[in-house]
Amino acid sequence: MESASTSPPATPRARRGRPPEKGLAERRRRQIVDAACVIFTERGYEAANISDVAKHAKVGQGTVYRYFDSKRELLDHVLDHCVERLITTVRAAATREKPRDAEEFATQLRAIARRLFTLIDEEPDLLKLVLVEAAAIDAELKARLLGLEATLSALMASYLEHGVRSGWLRPNLDTAAVAHGLNALVVPGFLLAMRGEATEEKRVRYIDTLVGFAVHGVGK
Amino acid sequence: MESASTSPPATPRARRGRPPEKGLAERRRRQIVDAACVIFTERGYEAANISDVAKHAKVGQGTVYRYFDSKRELLDHVLDHCVERLITTVRAAATREKPRDAEEFATQLRAIARRLFTLIDEEPDLLKLVLVEAAAIDAELKARLLGLEATLSALMASYLEHGVRSGWLRPNLDTAAVAHGLNALVVPGFLLAMRGEATEEKRVRYIDTLVGFAVHGVGK
Amino acid sequence: MESASTSPPATPRARRGRPPEKGLAERRRRQIVDAACVIFTERGYEAANISDVAKHAKVGQGTVYRYFDSKRELLDHVLDHCVERLITTVRAAATREKPRDAEEFATQLRAIARRLFTLIDEEPDLLKLVLVEAAAIDAELKARLLGLEATLSALMASYLEHGVRSGWLRPNLDTAAVAHGLNALVVPGFLLAMRGEATEEKRVRYIDTLVGFAVHGVGK
Amino acid sequence: MESASTSPPATPRARRGRPPEKGLAERRRRQIVDAACVIFTERGYEAANISDVAKHAKVGQGTVYRYFDSKRELLDHVLDHCVERLITTVRAAATREKPRDAEEFATQLRAIARRLFTLIDEEPDLLKLVLVEAAAIDAELKARLLGLEATLSALMASYLEHGVRSGWLRPNLDTAAVAHGLNALVVPGFLLAMRGEATEEKRVRYIDTLVGFAVHGVGK
DNA sequence: GATGAATGAGGTTTCATTCAT
DNA sequence: TATGAATGAAACCTCATTCAT
Structure with a gap:
């Protein structure tokens, strides 16, 4: 809307707010997958629970679900x-x-x-x-x-x-x-x-x- | 279990009816193990549940626990x-x-x-x-x-x-x-x-x- | 199997174990539906939770699910x-x-x-x-x-x-x-x-x- | 990002760029309320979630909370x-x-x-x-x-x-x-x-x- | 001001196990 | 002895809300 018509075409729509730190998502995914590796490996998939995966990855349970739709997908x-x-x-x-x-x-x-x-x-x-x-x-x-x-x-x-x-x-x-x-x-x-x-x-x-x-x- | 078969007839609360057929226990165990074989095999151990094992063995759930201490022992x-x-x-x-x-x-x-x-x-x-x-x-x-x-x-x-x-x-x-x-x-x-x-x-x-x-x- | 041949034909298969008290199921259903009526009515369906329904019906949560497949079905x-x-x-x-x-x-x-x-x-x-x-x-x-x-x-x-x-x-x-x-x-x-x-x-x-x-x- | 090309060099931390347009807040509120109307209406209030309201309003979730204290207030x-x-x-x-x-x-x-x-x-x-x-x-x-x-x-x-x-x-x-x-x-x-x-x-x-x-x- | 990543409380649902009858 | 009703712990998952950037 308020984009000046003379603005360089490189930024079609100025991103406002906190810039989504690039690579963070990938890092988090890795962090969680790594933790899941350990927990699934130690206890077995069925016996393992997301709460422990989260704890081991040092994130909240909800965070696990930000990056993976389900326990099964995490596997x-x-x-x-x-x-x-x-x-x-x-x-x-x-x-x-x-x-x-x-x-x-x-x-x-x-x-x-x-x-x-x-x-x-x-x-x-x-x-x-x-x-x-x-x-x-x-x-x-x-x-x-x-x-x-x-x-x-x-x-x-x-x-x-x-x-x-x-x-x-x-x-x-x-x-x-x-x-x-x-x-x-x-x-x-x-x-x-x-x-x-x-x-x-x-x-x-x-x-x-x-x-x-x-x-x-x-x-x- | 430890009831001696030679106990005197003096007991007023004598076993009535047919004596607890010796092979019965073994038969029941077999019956349940067979059912568990089928159910565990079909659905996998974790996904299988005792209730279905009992149903398939045509006994009550409680009966399963008369013969086996736990699901794990049944396995x-x-x-x-x-x-x-x-x-x-x-x-x-x-x-x-x-x-x-x-x-x-x-x-x-x-x-x-x-x-x-x-x-x-x-x-x-x-x-x-x-x-x-x-x-x-x-x-x-x-x-x-x-x-x-x-x-x-x-x-x-x-x-x-x-x-x-x-x-x-x-x-x-x-x-x-x-x-x-x-x-x-x-x-x-x-x-x-x-x-x-x-x-x-x-x-x-x-x-x-x-x-x-x-x-x-x-x-x- | 062990049914005596002289037994009356009324009982084709002797029920062993605790006889399933007739009407109990219906009574429990009523009991739970009544409680749900109160709780759903007080807090509204979405805000109500099964745990409170169970508490009000004076049964365990699991019991609610013995009689109704889901919260929705209870409704x-x-x-x-x-x-x-x-x-x-x-x-x-x-x-x-x-x-x-x-x-x-x-x-x-x-x-x-x-x-x-x-x-x-x-x-x-x-x-x-x-x-x-x-x-x-x-x-x-x-x-x-x-x-x-x-x-x-x-x-x-x-x-x-x-x-x-x-x-x-x-x-x-x-x-x-x-x-x-x-x-x-x-x-x-x-x-x-x-x-x-x-x-x-x-x-x-x-x-x-x-x-x-x-x-x-x-x-x- | 926030470098305004027209800002005067005198004030080191002066408001740069367009002054916080008075109607903006009201416009944002309208934008969010409109989106909420659609989402609440489609899915119902309880089933609707703020994240979808924000997405539909094309703002971040946090922004919704800048303008409304809670989901309830938005309603x-x-x-x-x-x-x-x-x-x-x-x-x-x-x-x-x-x-x-x-x-x-x-x-x-x-x-x-x-x-x-x-x-x-x-x-x-x-x-x-x-x-x-x-x-x-x-x-x-x-x-x-x-x-x-x-x-x-x-x-x-x-x-x-x-x-x-x-x-x-x-x-x-x-x-x-x-x-x-x-x-x-x-x-x-x-x-x-x-x-x-x-x-x-x-x-x-x-x-x-x-x-x-x-x-x-x-x-x- | 704007963002979206992060959180954790709390919901529904399952099921191994117990126990009165 | 056999039963199945009862239980409650624990699992997965959702989402309103907060907050660093």
């Missing part, structure tokens, strides 16, 4: 956060150039495994939340996690196919099935961490053994 | 029941005589897998309850399920050791680690069932592929 | 209760034989009005709940109350039609419209009660005046 | 606004010279009714807010609305008294009571609009009938 974001970490971890170890022979393949598997297990060791409960608990919440989350597994297996399968084409893997290999199997081999490592028995030494031995198992299993 | 018994089924299934396929060579070993693995996958196909939700959901309830259950895995792995490890001693497996095989890995290979089959994509054909192919993978992986 | 039953009273009151004064002339008609109108105003005097807040507040809750209730008015107007219209046919009312009378108008004449009586100014004398005078007005109009 | 002003409209409407049709005979009186009643019903048709929800909902908020508002009715009835009564004095109305007419009754005759028109069944034709017929009824009664 979505917590999982996003965790899955992202998981994917990043795997990608970081995997996206180098493709292996040229079985030996390089084994090396790469070992590298991926090592990263993964580091993550598992660091935050077993977080992964428990993602991998174990989430699937029990509702059908949508179950689907999401199955999708995650499918993605990872597809990634693995593409490696195997490359190996088959390159000739250093058995030509008749059912790459899809074996990919699922290979991925499943991280499960015992995960269980080890959940048992709290994981030591550096055990982990390394476990990786070496299972990578050996995997590679000679698919070997020509 | 314990449900899991007992399920785990027993699981173990029985595996045992049934595994307790024949020990394999004499790699070929027999593979055959036996295939047999176990087939039984297991039949179970998975029949009741994926039940296994989801045991394997996925239960671990999220509390620490004690987590421990129990880890123990289950340990048991199964120990069983598998003993087979592998036998194989090593018999000479049809690599002498330096880390049997413990590989046992965990082998067991983990059922996971993708489980996921297949959870996806609802499991067909007879897919299952068979998956088993053959992974047993092949497993056997040649550990082969000499 | 439905409260209104049922009130509307029933209203209808009964009107019917009781109206269902005598049909009037034979304008004088009898006026007498009957006066009788209905007197009963109605007694009800209004006794429980103005209750009627306020029904007539004023309920319409503001949601569309469904609005419709219900409009329906109530329609019913009462139809009843009145049938009287008027009878009068037209009998010849003691103007032949070209728009009975439907006038019926609505006649019914609306109770509104000021209601407002009088809401003002708390209603006295026996005022009421009687008001009735006489308005019935006169209705029958003869304001004309000379 | 007060909304009602002022609505009542004013109502009174204006009635006045506009009524303030001509006083009727000289019954016929002129009927004509004037018809004119008032027609205006009123136009208002009702245009904004039934707004009137519902004023007439139905507001009375349910608290005792003070109830009193205010009863006062409104009293005012309108007094106005009507003065007309009737004039008629009595002029001799074109019955000499013994209880003008106060009849005035209330006459005013109440708009209620069915209001209900018609709330039913959503109001058509131009129905309305006109209804007015003619009821004015006839009012003037001549139902008698022959």
Whole structure:
């Protein structure tokens, strides 16, 4: 209304009042997601309550609901956060150039495994939340996690196919099935961490053994 | 409970009518556990409520509490029941005589897998309850399920050791680690069932592929 | 199962446990509806809270929800209760034989009005709940109350039609419209009660005046 | 932000820019009341929330509280606004010279009714807010609305008294009571609009009938 | 003056558990 | 012994109001 016609076009409508501090929203969301990570992880999603999440994030309960529509939506974001970490971890170890022979393949598997297990060791409960608990919440989350597994297996399968084409893997290999199997081999490592028995030494031995198992299993 | 059955007839308030049929208590417990199995499995433990369990068992809510101290204890018994089924299934396929060579070993693995996958196909939700959901309830259950895995792995490890001693497996095989890995290979089959994509054909192919993978992986 | 074959056929399945005291449910519902009547009436529906209803009914909050699915459903039953009273009151004064002339008609109108105003005097807040507040809750209730008015107007219209046919009312009378108008004449009586100014004398005078007005109009 | 390009350099902290336009406050209040009218009317007072009022008024929530102490006070002003409209409407049709005979009186009643019903048709929800909902908020508002009715009835009564004095109305007419009754005759028109069944034709017929009824009664 | 982020009291509703009969 | 009525703690979520900027 009172905008002078000569005002620069950069500010079409002068913002009055306290300028909405940029990035604050994102910071708060992070703060709350982080807290929710801890609480959900400690007590499990169902047993956790928003009031404790808020307390841990040092905000009021109402604030949680300013940023997330519901407890369920908050879980979505917590999982996003965790899955992202998981994917990043795997990608970081995997996206180098493709292996040229079985030996390089084994090396790469070992590298991926090592990263993964580091993550598992660091935050077993977080992964428990993602991998174990989430699937029990509702059908949508179950689907999401199955999708995650499918993605990872597809990634693995593409490696195997490359190996088959390159000739250093058995030509008749059912790459899809074996990919699922290979991925499943991280499960015992995960269980080890959940048992709290994981030591550096055990982990390394476990990786070496299972990578050996995997590679000679698919070997020509 | 501590009423001796040999008590003298002098008691003026003698039990009238049919004596409290001994098996009745056990029957009631079974009846309730069965109902709880169905309800917990359908809705998940947290979302399930005792009232529906009672309704499904065709008893009053109070009756549930005559036989089980709490919802949590009822879950314990449900899991007992399920785990027993699981173990029985595996045992049934595994307790024949020990394999004499790699070929027999593979055959036996295939047999176990087939039984297991039949179970998975029949009741994926039940296994989801045991394997996925239960671990999220509390620490004690987590421990129990880890123990289950340990048991199964120990069983598998003993087979592998036998194989090593018999000479049809690599002498330096880390049997413990590989046992965990082998067991983990059922996971993708489980996921297949959870996806609802499991067909007879897919299952068979998956088993053959992974047993092949497993056997040649550990082969000499 | 354990039903003796000689037992009378009246009890097809022996009820065990505490026999569900017949009529208790209905008694409790009444008890809670009565309390809700008081509380809703005192504070208004939105401002009232279930906890106070429960307290006033001397039951736990949970008990309220054993008998009614929601606060809204409880309101439905409260209104049922009130509307029933209203209808009964009107019917009781109206269902005598049909009037034979304008004088009898006026007498009957006066009788209905007197009963109605007694009800209004006794429980103005209750009627306020029904007539004023309920319409503001949601569309469904609005419709219900409009329906109530329609019913009462139809009843009145049938009287008027009878009068037209009998010849003691103007032949070209728009009975439907006038019926609505006649019914609306109770509104000021209601407002009088809401003002708390209603006295026996005022009421009687008001009735006489308005019935006169209705029958003869304001004309000379 | 607040850098006015035309401010004199002399006063270090002088009011810069346009002096706080006197009418601004009043404009803001109007803007907010208008928005509140819409929102309260659409959703009802209790269900409406300040945040939506602010959004609709295109101001921040805080701004609403700069101009009104509370949601309740805002309602007060909304009602002022609505009542004013109502009174204006009635006045506009009524303030001509006083009727000289019954016929002129009927004509004037018809004119008032027609205006009123136009208002009702245009904004039934707004009137519902004023007439139905507001009375349910608290005792003070109830009193205010009863006062409104009293005012309108007094106005009507003065007309009737004039008629009595002029001799074109019955000499013994209880003008106060009849005035209330006459005013109440708009209620069915209001209900018609709330039913959503109001058509131009129905309305006109209804007015003619009821004015006839009012003037001549139902008698022959 | 204007803003919108922050808050926490309080609402409805669920359900494991108890207990009189 | 079996029952289901009763309970109340606790959960999620909303929103009027405050206040730093």
